[in-house]
Amino acid sequence: MPKFFICYRREDSEYPAQWISQELISQYGPDSVVFDVDTIPPGADYRGYLRNQVGKCDALLAIIGDRWLEILRDRSEDPNDFVRIEILAAMEKQIPVVPVLVGRAQVPSEDELPSELGQLSYSQALAVRAGLDLNNHLARLVDRLGTLLAEEPTTPKPEEDQRPAQAGQVPTQEEDERLNPRIRIEGGTFQMGSRDDDPEAYDNEKPQHAVKVSSFWIQEHPVTNVEYKRFNPSHSFDADKERHPVVHVNWQEAMNYAQWLD
Numbered sequence: 596m597p598k599f600f601i602c603y604r605r606e607d608s609e610y611p612a613q614w615i616s617q618e619l620i621s622q623y624g625p626d627s628v629v630f631d632v633d634t635i636p637p638g639a640d641y642r643g644y645l646r647n648q649v650g651k652c653d654a655l656l657a658i659i660g661d662r663w664l665e666i667l668r669d670r671s672e673d674p675n676d677f678v679r680i681e682i683l684a685a686m687e688k689q690i691p692v693v694p695v696l697v698g699r700a701q702v703p704s705e706d707e708l709p710s711e712l713g714q715l716s717y718s719q720a721l722a723v724r725a726g727l728d729l730n731n732h733l734a735r736l737v738d739r740l741g742t743l744l745a746e747e748p749t750t751p752k753p754e755e756d757q758r759p760a761q762a763g764q765v766p767t768q769e770e771d772e773r774l775n776p777r778i779r780i781e782g783g784t785f786q787m788g789s790r791d792d793d794p795e796a797y798d799n800e801k802p803q804h805a806v807k808v809s810s811f812w813i814q815e816h817p818v819t820n821v822e823y824k825r826f827n828p829s830h831s832f833d834a835d836k837e838r839h840p841v842v843h844v845n846w847q848e849a850m851n852y853a854q855w856l857d
Contacts, residue, residue: 607660
């Protein structure tokens with residue numbers, strides 16, 4: 596059974612996204628659709644949760660309404676833009692992104708899109724227009740999605756916690772990169788410290804000031820014992836701890852490992 600992630604903006608495409616979600620559920624079953632960020636568990640890391648959910652799906656449907664591109668531009672500096680996070684996660688994980696045009700939306704030209712979404716292909720864009728012909732549009736959408744998925748080469752997705760299971764087995768660099776991919780975190784500026792009028796703040800937390808952080812890369816999962824052993828062959832661990840995060844590593848050893856990974 597295929598599984599679809601519905602990516603949309605509430606400001607311009609919430610109702611069409613609901614129609615499409617219900618049509619897919621009626622065709623494939625209640626577990627075939629991941630629909631809303633409201634399903635994020637309390638206290639969860641929303642970025643990690645969304646990336647994880649996108650990674651479990653066979654395709655991401657980007658529901659594009661009249662104001663989709665306008666809002667995308669307005670939030671170009673917003674690190675909490677769910678739409679951008681979801682689409683970039685699908686592109687990074689090589690999951691098909693299917694643009695679905697609703698309302699009066701038109702396919703945006705390449706120069707209208709932010710640079711990081713420049714690889715988003717509109718060659719497979721589909722249209723669902725409201726009105727008397729809505730059911731026919733939805734039926735054609737479902738048919739076309741079935742065809743697209745049949746055309747996509749299927750490659751098994753590793754489980755999130757999948758690691759070489761044999762004690763002491765050292766993963767190759769290719770396995771490291773496949774099972775623990777790197778994620779680019781864009782740099783930016785944030786306010787560090789407390790305001791002068793904060794009665795709860797200590798003196799060493801003031802003054803509040805802007806700090807600029809450069810862009811950097813981070814691995815998606817904690818480094819495991821078997822991954823670290825490829826860097827340090829003398830590293831040892833209990834037989835049942837292959838997949839556990841490596842411990843007893845000091846700052847300099849962690850820095851040496853990061854530099855070794857380039």
